Amino acid sequence: MLEFVLMIIIVVSAILALIQKDLLKAAILTGFTGAAVAVLFQVLLAPDVALTQAIVGAAIVPVFIALAVKKTQRSDG
């Protein structure tokens, strides 16, 4: 059951990230996808991969994107 919930979170937040007008929100939603994928890795019996993905996908990648947004422009237009 857990994997269904995670699948919905992943797909919905991925789509929401791509239709956001505000790029900062898109960065945060990318973090949601990354975190949900990390939990999915844990469900798939890969705790080491889950740890790495939790750090990279849920923290580092959104921070990179947020930094890039801060240095450029926030709205999509």
Added chain:
Amino acid sequence: MKLYDQIFNVVKQFRKLFSPGPVTNADVSGSITAEIFLIVSLILSAILLRHVNVLLAGLVTLILAIVLISNIPLIPKFKIEQEDSLEKMIFYAVVTLSIIVVFLYWGGNLV
């Protein structure tokens, strides 16, 4: 000389559109060479279909020849499609990917 004039005019318009500069003989002869090379090599590679089916090869070659020759000059049209903007490149890459995947998944055993 009709072909030469026709291509000369096209090259002139083309230069006006994309990169301004004088139109020289070398440009036009390059375009004509490219034109003839393109037509002949495409038709020649269509003949390779004879290893699949002789009738199909003849038909495809004939149709290709008619289509290509009636559409002279090809190179300007061709070059617009091959410019280096990201949109066109990604579009062609994804289209190629989907053609390869669909062709191999459903038709890979037919060859």
Added chain:
Amino acid sequence: MAQTQLVILFTSAALIIIGLYSAIFIDNIIKKIIGISFIEEGANLFIVAIGYKPGGVVPILMPGMDTSWFAANAAYPLPFGLVLTSIVIGASTLAVMLALVMVLYRRYGTLSTKVMLADTSKQEEYNE
């Protein structure tokens, strides 16, 4: 095939398709990069799903475990090791792309792909 694996495969397929869609149709370069990073994530998810064994255990040999029972029940750890490398590569690629975007934004003042990454001759016109 177990239900879990099927769900994972659907998820990774959805991520890859979302990524390819965004690569073609989204104009904003940062969103395009976000979308492309989903392709990488989908591929990783697929490879981890290969190693999964329904009803198995985590492939770490604890003291007191029977070795033959462990060999029969543990998940296959090779794909997990591969995905670790792949995640890090994906993050570094993303970082390089974003750095290039930041440099280019200073020159063009916009994030639109149609302006920033157009044909070179058109860029010359834009700069004039």
Added chain:
Amino acid sequence: MNELIPLMVIVPLMAGLLISAFSKFNKATKIFAFVVAICLPIIPLASNYGLHFFGGYEPIVDNVTSVMFHPAITYSFTFLQQIFIAMIGILTFLVVFIYLTKYKEISGPYLFLLFLGTAAVTAMLLTDDIFHMFVFFEILALAQVGIVAASSIDYSYEMALKYMILGSIGSPIMLLGIGFLLAMTGSVNVTDIAVAVHNGLVDITSPVFLLSLGLIFFGWLYASGLPPFHTIKSGIYSKAEPHGAALLQSFTVISMISIVLIMFRIYSTLPIFEVLIVFFSILAMILGVSLALTQTDFRRMIGFLAVGELGFIGLGIGLGTQYAITAGLFQALNEIIITALLFIGFGAIVNATNEVDTRKLGGLLAYHPKVSIMLLIGGLAMAGVPPLSGFQSKLMLVQASLSCGYPEISILAIMVSIATFVVFVKTYYSMFLKPKPTELKVENMEVPRAMIFAMGVLLIIIVVLGIFPDVVTAGISNFVGGIL
């Protein structure tokens, strides 16, 4: 002496890291980089053939089925690897030498990128592990992007970003294909996978196996710059510094043949594999040469010609007989040298005039006679004029396609050679022979000595390979006999 095999990757990698860390000591770094660059071609020539297992994990033989499994990452070093690694070593040495003499203040990160690319292609050639190959393929893409972005040419950042975005579509797709193979065979070692496929442990008619071919094939198209990636490949050549472009094209050729040899070992039983390769090679030849004919920027033109020549390599491998594959690999070796010569030679012209538009150039024969003669010989070698090396490999290819029963392909190959020659002569005429335009200023009368030296070395290799092709082809033919 098998300890030398991993050193071929480790030496450039470590040297690159050290150089970029200590680049503020300018003089010492220069000497160090020069010494390492000399070592690069010597290590493969001094090493013995053999296998190297990382971590010392020897292959395990299954007692029941008597099938061998390779638990370690395996490097295999044979004649083919030796000749290609030595060649890339020579080229890296020449490029680093040109770079060191050109600038007083060297940039550590740029040298790091050059060495990183060399290490990556060396590992791709040596490795027998498909995922290891993928990792170095990604590293190579990063190094290429760095080399392009580091050049001071207009719009190089844009081109680098385009290449990177296309790469981040191409490489996950390839990873997915590797995943499919892993799911079917449970291994990433190419020898193990090939044994499993040839022993019938994998159903080769299943759509999943075919799909894995398609996905890896797409990654290969990106790595080698065949259509639809021919525009971006020629673009990044034209936006890199000339000596960087000489190295970039050799990276492309080597990654192309290393991936295609791995694919060949796994998928050679599928007839569609050869059809796909021949189709895309013919497309690359036609598109590359006909687009090169219409270019006015000569760096871009050489880029398109390089893509067109890649088609010949693919053709040799697609035909699939021992003779044809030998011809294709020999053509790959020749192309690395000849295209590097052309890029360096035309780079000397850019250096002298700061002009890349062929319409605004002319009359340079009087200023740079040495460069023009060497470029002429290089162009003749590319077009396949005897007795130069390009002639030998193209002759072999034409013979191979005739003996396979495809005379159309031989005619096409000859036509593409002629068109290549036309492109070269057209550019050569407008740069060297045409009267000099009045507004053209020749600023640097002296061409850097290092460039002349590099071109001379490459020219000697071209002539020697043209007169004695057996030195290389006999060994390559043995190697091909081993994988067929």
